[in-house]
Amino acid sequence: MKKSWIWPVVIVGVIIIWFVASYNGFVNKEEDVDQSYSQIETQLQRRVDLVPNLVNTVKGYASHEKKVIKDISDARARLAGAQSTQEKAQANDQLTGALSRLLVIQERYPNLKADKQFTQLMDELAGTENRIAVARRDYNQEVASYNKKVKRFPGALIAGIGGFDKKEYFKANVNAKEPPKVDFGGNG
Template sequence: MKKSWLWPVLIIAVLVILFFTSYNGFVNSEEDVDQSYSQIETQLQRRVDLVPNLVSTVKGYASHEKEVLKDISDSRSRLAGAKSPQDEAQANDQLTSALSRLLVIQERYPNLKADKQFTQLMDELAGTENRIAVARRDYNEKVASYNKKVKRFPGALIAGIGGFDKKEYFKASANAQEPPKVDFGGNS
């Protein structure tokens, strides 16, 4: 009878070890999500940094395309000021739409299309767009893995105790599916 206390102590010790192991797993997963999100932010910042150079290059060739250039500048500011993944996704979609209208302008001005600086900036922007797509995919994969841990039993209990909440995906807004509206009339 002297050893009757041993089993409860062992069970408690095993439960404590399992709790801390699971808790540390959540910490690692959350850090993976945060690190992956920072990669999106890095690429979005790169994109935001390219835009002023692109706009100033275009201004020299198409100064009367003020609305498109203003939309690009405004959406760039919204992206720079976004606070959440969803806000960033919406601002990113607006900037993408504005930049796609810039591509239409490029077609209307052959001299702009031939400008070496413009071509280089557009190539850098295209590369950045690819990096953003990869970073978004990686982030969303990390979020999916993390959210599964948060929702599944017994992880849901540990997540609740440890304060680990579900993370937001980096989603495109509903209007991102719509093509940009471009006016080919002389009303620019």
């Protein structure tokens, strides 16, 4: 008696194993992207938590710089409330611009620059900025790897069947490439 049924069973078994392995590869890649994104969120939260202390320190020295302080507080609130990757990237850019205006203000107040708490907060903020840049780079690398897998054949078939969609990069706003405009007219 011939066992002609063995080859079709082997072929179907190989296809099932390949599908499961490919699907699990997508799950792993998606988890890598999510884990990388959580690192960005952690650093953004650290930044949001540092800002009130920084603003309070500046208020003591530069109370008439209300616009800059309000801009920082508003940008912080936008970042804290942002939901999507794009919203977080835009809110992050707004906070970066507001904080850079604060750095210009510190030049006008020598006592502020000499304040130990302000200096410590600025150092912590600078460290956080570096961590955000690293986390953002790592996230975008994970997204690139994942998106390539989603787009390439035969992965595109598994991605379509498994519901794996392309992920968004954490991009800087086009306007963030320009330095912030600072008004030295004293209308703060």
